[in-house]
Amino acid sequence: MERSYTFKEICEKTGYRPSAVRYYEKEFDLKIERDVNGRRIFKERDLNLLLLIKKYQEEGYSNQQIKKLIGSIDVSANEEIAVTSVGKMEVINGINKSSNDVLLVFEEKFREINELLNQLNQNINSKERDLLLTENMKLKMELKQKSYEIMELKEKLRYERERKKGFFSRLFSKKR
Template sequence: MWGDYMGLITYTFKDVCEKTGYKPSVIRYYEKEFNLNIPRDVNGRRFFTQKEFERLIFIRQLQQQGYTNGQIKKIIEDNRFEGLQEIAAAKELNVPIELNNTLVSPLNENIINFINEKLTEINSNINELSKNVSSKERDILISENMKLKMELKQKSYEIIELKEKLKYEKERKKGFLSKIFKK
């Protein structure tokens, strides 16, 4: 611990790195990635209140549960973050907590439903993208197929033309030789 800021306990960057297991570069990246508002002292150095520290712990817990950074960002940006954070902390301790004067178990059904809705939405988006890619690939293949058929047709006409020229040349040579031998 480092000191206090406006009556709040604060932590140094080094303390937070040690407690969360994140490297300093990762925390700086997450500050931008997750739009974390980490306060700075008069010299521009970051310091962390309990709120920022808990948010990093919450991010770590979601990552350990298999969530991607994009999914975590959506969860953090959602207004339900504060409740999720409290539930995640309680889940780690494996005890019920009180949220808005209501007893909530660590596996709160509303949170699970919310997460399932988001996963369903993501799955739906992936399926739609897959269909769009398949549709575009099919259109490209059809276009390429039509182009090849046109080229084949053009080559067929060229072959017919060359056969006609060959036939004409044979007749002409035959006619020339027959004139020589007839005389």
């Protein structure tokens, strides 16, 4: 008969607070059995799964990454998860997966994501460059237009100054 644990025992064995165990039950969609009163009944596989989650967290994996790692392991009711200190995980009496296999999958996915990001960056840079060139041309055209307006205003100002001078002052003024 498989050993079962109380909620308190699980908290002691894993080092998790009760709120964390409840959170991880929801977060990782753990199927924890319950008795007729609704209390959780933890089996050996549940304990092993929580210990595996803790191990991955200590190694720096995010919850999303841990979900994928755990999802690659088929944990049936009679299987136990063994976590060794050299960083390998195995499912005894089930599918064997080493952390190297999982890392290879992650590296491949990482390369694919990196390639897609590079393509997106190139597209964004190209679009940004085109946008900047267009904006630059618009600003140059506006600058040219303003320069013509300034020249026109200067000409009008010079004409008005000449017109306001009296007849004699224009007659005796020095030519420039």
